[in-house]
Amino acid sequence: MTLPPDPGALTPGQARALFRGGLRTPTAGWCAGWAQANLIAVPKDQAYDVLLFAQRNPKPCPVLDVTEPGEPTARIFRGDLRTDLPGYVVYENGVPVAETADAAEHWRPDLVAFLIGCSFTFEGALREAGVPVRHVDQGVNVPMYRTDRTCRRAGGLGGPLVVSMRPVPADRVADAVRITARYPAVHGAPVHVGDPGALGIADLDRPDFGDPVEVRVDEIPVFWACGVTPQAAVMHSRPEFAIGHAPGHMAITDARDSAYLVP
Amino acid sequence: MTLPPDPGALTPGQARALFRGGLRTPTAGWCAGWAQANLIAVPKDQAYDVLLFAQRNPKPCPVLDVTEPGEPTARIFRGDLRTDLPGYVVYENGVPVAETADAAEHWRPDLVAFLIGCSFTFEGALREAGVPVRHVDQGVNVPMYRTDRTCRRAGGLGGPLVVSMRPVPADRVADAVRITARYPAVHGAPVHVGDPGALGIADLDRPDFGDPVEVRVDEIPVFWACGVTPQAAVMHSRPEFAIGHAPGHMAITDARDSAYLVP
Numbered sequence: 001m002t003l004p005p006d007p008g009a010l011t012p013g014q015a016r017a018l019f020r021g022g023l024r025t026p027t028a029g030w031c032a033g034w035a036q037a038n039l040i041a042v043p044k045d046q047a048y049d050v051l052l053f054a055q056r057n058p059k060p061c062p063v064l065d066v067t068e069p070g071e072p073t074a075r076i077f078r079g080d081l082r083t084d085l086p087g088y089v090v091y092e093n094g095v096p097v098a099e100t101a102d103a104a105e106h107w108r109p110d111l112v113a114f115l116i117g118c119s120f121t122f123e124g125a126l127r128e129a130g131v132p133v134r135h136v137d138q139g140v141n142v143p144m145y146r147t148d149r150t151c152r153r154a155g156g157l158g159g160p161l162v163v164s165m166r167p168v169p170a171d172r173v174a175d176a177v178r179i180t181a182r183y184p185a186v187h188g189a190p191v192h193v194g195d196p197g198a199l200g201i202a203d204l205d206r207p208d209f210g211d212p213v214e215v216r217v218d219e220i221p222v223f224w225a226c227g228v229t230p231q232a233a234v235m236h237s238r239p240e241f242a243i244g245h246a247p248g249h250m251a252i253t254d255a256r257d258s259a260y261l262v263p
Numbered sequence: 264m265t266l267p268p269d270p271g272a273l274t275p276g277q278a279r280a281l282f283r284g285g286l287r288t289p290t291a292g293w294c295a296g297w298a299q300a301n302l303i304a305v306p307k308d309q310a311y312d313v314l315l316f317a318q319r320n321p322k323p324c325p326v327l328d329v330t331e332p333g334e335p336t337a338r339i340f341r342g343d344l345r346t347d348l349p350g351y352v353v354y355e356n357g358v359p360v361a362e363t364a365d366a367a368e369h370w371r372p373d374l375v376a377f378l379i380g381c382s383f384t385f386e387g388a389l390r391e392a393g394v395p396v397r398h399v400d401q402g403v404n405v406p407m408y409r410t411d412r413t414c415r416r417a418g419g420l421g422g423p424l425v426v427s428m429r430p431v432p433a434d435r436v437a438d439a440v441r442i443t444a445r446y447p448a449v450h451g452a453p454v455h456v457g458d459p460g461a462l463g464i465a466d467l468d469r470p471d472f473g474d475p476v477e478v479r480v481d482e483i484p485v486f487w488a489c490g491v492t493p494q495a496a497v498m499h500s501r502p503e504f505a506i507g508h509a510p511g512h513m514a515i516t517d518a519r520d521s522a523y524l525v526p
Contacts, residue, residue: 063318066318
């Protein structure tokens with residue numbers, strides 16, 4: 001399938017129909033004004049650990065919605081969580097065993113799905129203010145990195161903090177901080193500005209997830225907590241089963257970006 | 264035991280020692296600058312429902328901390344949760360079966376304790392700004408009311424929203440809203456300003472919990488979501504066992520009020 005000419009102009013329902021039809025693509029810049037979300041789905045008996053992990057690590061894991069066991073739909077997502085994302089990763093014992101555009105055959109009747117805030121949600125506000133969002137401009141996936149910062153453990157679940165990175169001109173870093181701080185439910189202000197080495201990131205050009213982007217000479221790498229963190233915890237802690245979104249291939253919700261803007 | 268002459272000047276450790284010694288008193292105005300919290304403790308197999316109830320009802324149930332099963336201490340509470348609050352209510356099948364200053368004999372090894380934000384935390388900021396806090400001035404417990412608003416259900420847990428009420432001079436209502444909105448983790452902005460009847464409250468002078476306070480002719484009743492809401496859900500939904508704080512008799516934490524102030 002080919003990309004639509006203007007993905008930013010699509011409604012969430014239109015985008016989800018494309019993904020349900022098999023289109024695989026990162027979703028940054030899609031459906032302007034509509035919030036995007038990370039997915040982590042686990043069997044009901046693992047759901048407390050995931051919810052507590054999120055409570056203890058609110059910066060990477062702001063919970064926007066939680067489904068009833070087996071329900072493939074959520075308050076803020078009136079599509080089918082099993083098919084309407086553009087990409088999924090299926091984990092068994094922490095190992096990715098399938099990457100797919102359709103998770104229906106892997107879904108289990110006892111799965112509880114968590115929708116976790118995504119920083120794509122504040123990218124519209126950044127661009128509106130003239131702060132560049134390089135991965136959107138370059139038409140690639142956002143670069144994401146495992147850090148050497150450890151999340152607070154919850155039951156059997158622990159692992160590293162994952163971050164996304166956007167290069168920001170030095171004279172716009174303050175604006176980027178100020179603007180994103182107003183969206184705490186979708187990761188809020190950056191966790192780190194500058195030296196990647198201080199987060200244990202050896203090489204910006206080799207992200208753990210997504211694609212590398214150009215960092216210009218007048219730009220500083222700025223790092224935000226990332227909703228791939230629960231999947232890194234799954235890979236680290238090896239629970240029996242989980243399904244996540246493919247990093248950067250988000251659930252496009254029926255909630256407005258502005259619903260997560262604090263006054 | 265008699266009240267100390269200046270409870271506002273005590274440290275959390277000093278206050279907890281008094282409560283451990285048997286002092287029973289509402290805690291509004293105690294330990295200036297230190298955050299206070301509601302308690303709800305349930306067996307581990309009920310903990311997911313409580314945590315999900317909190318996620319779905321963040322205004323009355325902002326979770327500040329969650330203990331490991333059986334642990335009587337928390338990150339933000341370096342005392343003993345079984346003894347260091349000035350009052351507890353023990354529930355069996357949703358019925359209060361004991362009110363006590365010492366919950367140790369009722370505590371179970373599988374209990375998970377949730378510390379939920381309390382609006383006493385922002386009262387210092389209100390008073391600092393010259394907004395009166397009537398129950399503190401009158402030396403009584405804050406009035407709390409069951410409303411006719413229903414919380415979002417989570418598993419077996421549902422019930423009404425409980426609110427606390429403070430009378431605010433009409434020309435200070437805007438300030439009260441603005442100041443408390445900056446503390447979203449301790450209930451934040453009011454849920455309702457004015458007519459108690461619109462919340463299903465028949466008579467302000469007959470609160471469901473705590474004490475009535477004077478509402479002067481130039482004042483408007485202002486209602487904030489209240490962390491007694493999980494106990495109202497316990498009474499409504501009748502899970503097998505739970506322990507809560509006695510309303511208004513809070514856990515005084517080792518976290519600063521300012522830790523919950525957003526920029």
